[in-house]
Amino acid sequence: MEIVPRARPSKALSAGLPVLAAVLSLLLAAIPLALAGAPLGQAYAQMFAGVFGSLFAFTEMLTRATPLIFTGLAAAIAFRARLWNIGGEGQLYLGAMAAVWVGSGMIDGPPVLMIPLVLLAGAIAGGLGMLGPAWLRTRFGADEVVTSLLLNFIILIFVQMMLEGPLKDPMSLGWPQSEPVSEAATLPALMARMRLHAGFLIAIGTAAIAHVIMAMTVWGLRVRAVGENAAAARHAGIPVTRVFLAVAFASGALAGLAGVSEVAGLKGYLTTDLSPGFGYTGIVVAMLAGLSPLGVVVAALFIASVFVGTDSMSRAMGISSFLADLTVSMSLICVLLGGFFTRFRIRRPRGRAAS
Template identity: 55%
Template sequence: MRFERREDVSLPALFIAPFAAIAVTLVLCAGLIAMAGVNPLTAYAEMLKGAFGSRLSVTETLTRAVPLMLTGLAAAVAFRARLWNIGGEGQFYIGALVAAGLGHDLVSGLPVPLAIAVLMLASMAAGAALLVGPALMRLRFGIDEVVTTLLLNFIVLLFVGLMVEGPLKDPMAFGWPQSVPVASGLRLPDLVPRSRLHVGLILALVVAALVWLLQARTVFGARTRAAGLNPRAAAFAGVPLTATLVRVAALSGGLAALAGAVEVLGPTGYVTTTMSPGFGYAGIVVAMLAALHPMGVVAAAIFVATVFVGADAMSRATGVPSFIADVIMSVSFLTMLTALLFTTYRLRR
C-alpha cells in the first residue's frame, strides 16, 4: 500500500472534503459520548439546539464566530504563502490589549467612527509587528517560524498579564485582573437588540470578501501563491520573496490582532488574560477546514462556534463534559488533514 499523487485535485472533492471530515469527526466523537453514558444522537441534538435553538443562542453562536472568522482568515492568508503562523493567539491578545489601552481615553477627542478605525488600525499594526519579526527571522536566518510564533504566544500572554495587573489595571474591578474598560461610546453597536451580537460580524464578512479579492484577483495574491508553492520559481520570475512574505506576515498578524480588537470593542469591553478560549489556535482549525479559502473560513468559523456554544448547552442537558468541544475541534482538524491528503493523493494497492 502506498500513496500516490493524484494528477489533479478535483474541485468537487475539495469541496466535499470538509463535510466528509466533519461527518467522520461526529461519528468518532459519538463513541466518546457513548462512553460517557449518553446517546450520541441525543447529545448532538442538544448541541444543535444549544447553538441554534433560540434567538439568543443563534446570536451567541454568531458572536463567537466573529473572532474565529478573523483568526481563521489570518491563518489562511499566512498558510497560503507557506508562512506557518501559529501565533494567532498572541496576535489576538496584543490586538485586544492595544484596543483597550488606547480606547480608554487616548482617542477620546476623535469622532466615534474615526476613533474606532484608529483603534483597529493600531491593533492591527501591533499584530503585524508581532508576525513580521518571526517572518524576517526566518527569511534572514532560517529560524523556524512555527517555533518562534508559537512561543511568542506565551510571552504575549504574560505581557498582557503584566499590563492588566499593573499599568492598565481597572481600579473599579474589585481586584480582578482586568484592564480598564474601553470608553462606552467606542463600543461597536449591537446588530441585534438585546443580544451580544455586534456589527463586528458585518466587518468580519467584509474582511473575508476583501481577503478573497486580494488573493484571487490581485497581483499581490498571485505573487503570494507563487511564492508559497514554489519559492525558487517565483524568485526566478522576479517575485520579490522577502517583500511578499513580509506583507503576508503583516496582513496575517494584523487580521488576528483585529479579532482581538473587535472582541474588546464588541462583546467584552476590556481585556483579561482569559478572554480567549483559544481563538488563535482555533483559527488554524478554521483555516484548514476551509481549505484556506477565505469564504470557506466564514462557514468553518460558524461550525467551530456551533460546536463550542452547543457543547456548553449539551453539557448542561446531558452531563457530558463540555471538553467534548475541544475534542471535536481537534479531531475535525485531524480528519480534515486526512481528507486533504486524500484529495491530493490516492491509495494504491
C-alpha cells in the same frame, strides 16, 4: 503497498472534503457520547437546539464565530504563502491591548473617529507581532513555527505585566484587568438585548475583501506563487522576502482584529483570560476551509456551532464540555487525512524487478 501521487487531484473531492470532514467528525463524536452513556438522539437534538433553538442561541453562535473568522483568515492567508503563523493567540492579545490603550481614554472623540482608530491600532499591533518571526525566517532561516509559538507565551506575560501596571483599572479592586473601553470606541450591538455586535459584520466584510485580494489581484497571485514555489517565484522576479513580510503583517493584523472584536465589541475590557484559544482554533478553521477566505466563514460558523451546541448539551445532560474540543480535533484529523488521500493514493505494486 506503495503511496503514489495522483496525476490530477479531483476538484470535486477537494471541494467536498471540508463538508465530509465536518459530517464525519460529528458522527465520530457518537463514540465518546455512547461511552458516556448519553442517548445519542437526545444528545444531538440538544446540540442542535443549543444553536438553532432560539434567536439568543443563534446570535451566541455568531458571536462565538466572530473572532474565529479573524483568526481563521490570519492562518489561511499566511499558510497560502507557506508562512506558518502559529502565533495568532499572541497577536490577538496584542490587538486587544492596543485597542484598550487607544479606546480607554487616550484619545477622546466621537464613535465615527474612535471605532476606526481602535480597529487600526489593534491591526497594527497584531501585524507587528508577526513581523518579528517572519523577519527572523527571511534573515536567518529561523523556523517561524517555533518563534511565533514561543512568542505567544512572551506576549501573554507582557500583557499580564501591563494589566498589573500601566493598563490596570484602579476601580478593579485588585483584579488584573484594564480600564474599560469608552462608549465611543465600543462596537455597537446589532440586536437589542443580544451580545452580537458589529464585529461580526466587519469579519464578514474582511473575509470578502480577502477573497477578492487573493483571487483577483496581482498581490494575491504573488502570494500564491510564493506558496507554490518560492525559488521559482524569485526566479520570475517576484520579491519573495517583501511578499513574506507583507503576508506576515496582514496575517498578524487579522489576528489583532480578533482581539479588538472581543474587547471593544463583547467584553469591554482586557483580561488574561480574554481568549479560550481562538488563535489556535483559527488554525483548525483555516485547514477545514481549505485556506479559502470565504470558506473560513463557513468553517468558523461550524466550529462555533460545535462549541455552543456542546456547551448547551453538557449543561442539559451533564456531559463533559470537552466533547467540543474532541469534535474539533477530529474534524482537523479528518481534513488532514482527506487532504492526504486527495493528493495521493495507495496501490499494490504489480510486480518486483528481478534481482
